[in-house]
Amino acid sequence: MDVLVYDKTFEGFLSAVFYVYEYKLADAHICKEAPGTVMFGRTIQIDTDEAKAKRVLAGLSKKLSHEGLQAIYHAYLADTLQEEDTMLAYIRHALASDHNIEKDYSNFAVLRMQRVDCMVHRERHRMKAFIRFKLTKDNIFYDGIEPDFNVIPLIREHFEKRYADQQWIIYDLRRGFGIYYDLQKVETITITFSEESQGADSILWMDQNEGLYQTLWQQYFKSTNIASRKNMKLHIRHVPKRYWKHLTEKALM
Amino acid sequence: MDKIQAKLEILADAAKYDVSCSSSGSTRKNKGKGLGDTGSGICHTYTEDGRCVSLLKILMSNICIYDCAYCVTRRSNDIRRTSFSVQEVVDLTINFYRRNYIEGLFLSSGIMKNADYTMERMVLIAKKLRTEHNFNGYIHLKSIPGASADLMHAAGLYADRLSMNIEMPTNEGLKLLAPDKKREDMIVPIRQITNEITQYQDERKVLKKVPTFVPAGQSTQVIVGATGESDRDIMKVASAFYSKFKMKRVYYSGYVPISNDNRLPALGSQVPLLRENRLYQADWLQRFYGFSTDELLPESVPFFDAEIDPKLSWALRNMSIFPLDINTADKSLLLRVPGIGLNSIHKILSGRKFGKLTWDHLKKMGIAMNRARHFITCAGLSEPTKDLTEMQIKGMILAGSSGKFLLNQTQLNIF
Ligand code: SF4
Numbered sequence: 001m002d003v004l005v006y007d008k009t010f011e012g013f014l015s016a017v018f019y020v021y022e023y024k025l026a027d028a029h030i031c032k033e034a035p036g037t038v039m040f041g042r043t044i045q046i047d048t049d050e051a052k053a054k055r056v057l058a059g060l061s062k063k064l065s066h067e068g069l070q071a072i073y074h075a076y077l078a079d080t081l082q083e084e085d086t087m088l089a090y091i092r093h094a095l096a097s098d099h100n101i102e103k104d105y106s107n108f109a110v111l112r113m114q115r116v117d118c119m120v121h122r123e124r125h126r127m128k129a130f131i132r133f134k135l136t137k138d139n140i141f142y143d144g145i146e147p148d149f150n151v152i153p154l155i156r157e158h159f160e161k162r163y164a165d166q167q168w169i170i171y172d173l174r175r176g177f178g179i180y181y182d183l184q185k186v187e188t189i190t191i192t193f194s195e196e197s198q199g200a201d202s203i204l205w206m207d208q209n210e211g212l213y214q215t216l217w218q219q220y221f222k223s224t225n226i227a228s229r230k231n232m233k234l235h236i237r238h239v240p241k242r243y244w245k246h247l248t249e250k251a252l253m
Numbered sequence: 254m255d256k257i258q259a260k261l262e263i264l265a266d267a268a269k270y271d272v273s274c275s276s277s278g279s280t281r282k283n284k285g286k287g288l289g290d291t292g293s294g295i296c297h298t299y300t301e302d303g304r305c306v307s308l309l310k311i312l313m314s315n316i317c318i319y320d321c322a323y324c325v326t327r328r329s330n331d332i333r334r335t336s337f338s339v340q341e342v343v344d345l346t347i348n349f350y351r352r353n354y355i356e357g358l359f360l361s362s363g364i365m366k367n368a369d370y371t372m373e374r375m376v377l378i379a380k381k382l383r384t385e386h387n388f389n390g391y392i393h394l395k396s397i398p399g400a401s402a403d404l405m406h407a408a409g410l411y412a413d414r415l416s417m418n419i420e421m422p423t424n425e426g427l428k429l430l431a432p433d434k435k436r437e438d439m440i441v442p443i444r445q446i447t448n449e450i451t452q453y454q455d456e457r458k459v460l461k462k463v464p465t466f467v468p469a470g471q472s473t474q475v476i477v478g479a480t481g482e483s484d485r486d487i488m489k490v491a492s493a494f495y496s497k498f499k500m501k502r503v504y505y506s507g508y509v510p511i512s513n514d515n516r517l518p519a520l521g522s523q524v525p526l527l528r529e530n531r532l533y534q535a536d537w538l539q540r541f542y543g544f545s546t547d548e549l550l551p552e553s554v555p556f557f558d559a560e561i562d563p564k565l566s567w568a569l570r571n572m573s574i575f576p577l578d579i580n581t582a583d584k585s586l587l588l589r590v591p592g593i594g595l596n597s598i599h600k601i602l603s604g605r606k607f608g609k610l611t612w613d614h615l616k617k618m619g620i621a622m623n624r625a626r627h628f629i630t631c632a633g634l635s636e637p638t639k640d641l642t643e644m645q646i647k648g649m650i651l652a653g654s655s656g657k658f659l660l661n662q663t664q665l666n667i668f
Binding site (some may be wrong): 004029037103105107110128129130131132133134135141145158162163164166183207209213216217220224225226227229230231232233237239248249250 | 298
């Protein structure tokens with residue numbers, strides 16, 4: 001067994017796939033971090049190589065549609081799931097086959113990839129829903145999030161189209177980067193939070209009317225509920241507790 | 254600040270009985286770096302009762318000249334009355350939208366002074382949002398019964414959706430509980446909008462410049478369990494609204510007891526949530542699975558079974574067409590198998606082109622096998638026992654799914 005360790009970039013992953021084919025490895029595992037000990041076999045550090053990554057993509061695009069390629073990218077963005085082995089199995093199946101395998105639900109890698117794609121899609125959808133901008137003194141609408149997967153690349157376009165006439169920042173606190181729209185274009189940024197700013201949501205940052213609208217939103221959330229139909233199980237299924245921290249309406253009043 | 258919060262408390266509370274919160278079905282683009290777009294139909298949060306919050310759903314005013322018995326806003330009810338100004342609604346909508354709280358506005362109102370006075374202010378709010386703020390988010394206006402044709406037309410130019418809640422499924426129910434309201438006052442504007450939508454669509458085919466007109470169509474709501482109608486009565490009315498007026502959606506709202514009026518279920522009686530849920534399931538089956546009202550509720554069966562969903566009820570009444578071979582059965586028949594949904598059918602149809610599907614595949618596709626197994630055959634699954642009776646199958650399925658019933662489970666798919 002060979003364990004291939006890549007640098008967490010998509011190109012790195014594709015370079016690892018290239019390596020698998022270059023050295024015809026039959027039993028390879030790809031992961032982001034070297035495991036403590038490998039009992040039987042070697043650990044190989046993969047050098048990210050854009051040219052090799054491109055060649056893998058070019059090869060795949062002969063076998064897969066745009067959606068099929070996207071499924072691989074989405075599985076990569078599901079960074080916390082460690083689906084590299086599924087991705088590799090999917091790629092092997094695709095390259096070995098003389099027809100398109102994306103709908104081959106009799107193959108377990110295809111089924112799993114479909115499931116992962118669903119999960120990423122759901123997280124992306126959640127973040128479109130759960131962003132709660134706060135207006136800062138600098139007239140920028142800011143929100144810090146901690147999504148399960150790395151979905152900022154997938155929601156960027158949605159927010160760019162929708163909020164075209166206001167400046168905004170969406171920041172992934174878990175992964176330490178964000179995107180900033182300055183009324184012209186969207187850029188990737190990193191922020192160094194100072195001690196006093198208390199992470200992200202401090203009132204020190206906020207516009208003077210921000211508190212009012214938060215209060216009004218909390219009021220609305222309360223008033224639009226029908227108490228005699230209360231169904232917390234359903235509520236929590238839709239708004240899982242791990243997201244509450246960043247939801248204005250679920251924050252303690 | 255306190256004043257606006259107090260108004261919001263009252264006017265959101267009074268609007269919450271309207272169950273519609275859909276914000277999809279329209280594809281308004283963000284033009285010239287304005288604010289917002291539609292098309293994603295996002296639920297931004299869910300209330301503690303598990304309902305989607307997608308729009309700022311408020312009344313413009315809870316002052317009303319009518320006295321509909323089932324409504325908290327009715328004239329004779331002793332409650333605090335208040336109204337938002339046009340500007341207040343505009344500011345709330347814009348500020349909520351900019352913070353990504355909502356997809357847009359769902360505005361209805363009690364009838365102040367008269368229908369046109371009220372409707373005119375509502376249209377003004379929509380107009381200001383569109384023209385002064387370049388707002389391209391979703392706007393749903395609930396039309397006022399009896400509003401003039403001119404105002405209805407103007408509303409159609411600014412709104413994504415218009416609704417008119419019929420509330421009482423039958424004319425008798427309406428006469429009994431909403432004596433001020435005339436069915437005609439509701440039907441005439443609905444018909445006008447239906448016709449105008451068609452007209453605009455036809456014109457758009459020829460001329461690209463024709464403005465959009467109620468792009469997300471019309472909807473209505475019926476109250477369930479306030480008067481004595483059967484499920485079949487309600488489904489029949491709903492079907493008529495779908496076919497005659499090309500409604501996009503009919504909503505079913507379990508009556509929430511709000512008064513001691515002896516024409517209505519008493520305060521403290523249960524909201525008929527299960528019944529409401531069955532109606533949504535049946536509505537869904539009619540729109541996407543090819544079932545008709547007469548199949549789901551034949552004359553001899555005026556109410557849905559409380560224990561099992563309408564699809565399973567139908568299947569148990571029609572055992573002669575089962576079991577179906579999962580690897581060969583026609584799509585229209587697969588649609589009728591309990592436990593198999595649209596997504597799974599899509600996977601079955603694609604998957605079986607590549608090879609024979611087995612029990613293992615079906616399970617991985619997320620099919621509810623404890624239901625489906627009685628109605629299908631495939632490799633790895635023993636043939637369903639032919640001589641089980643309808644009651645035995647029902648018993649087995651119920652035993653295997655005890656406690657799994659989740660209220661509003663169909664609504665999840667809908668919103
Ligand atoms: S007209 Fe509308 S707001 Fe007024 S009482 Fe009847 S249902 Fe309620």
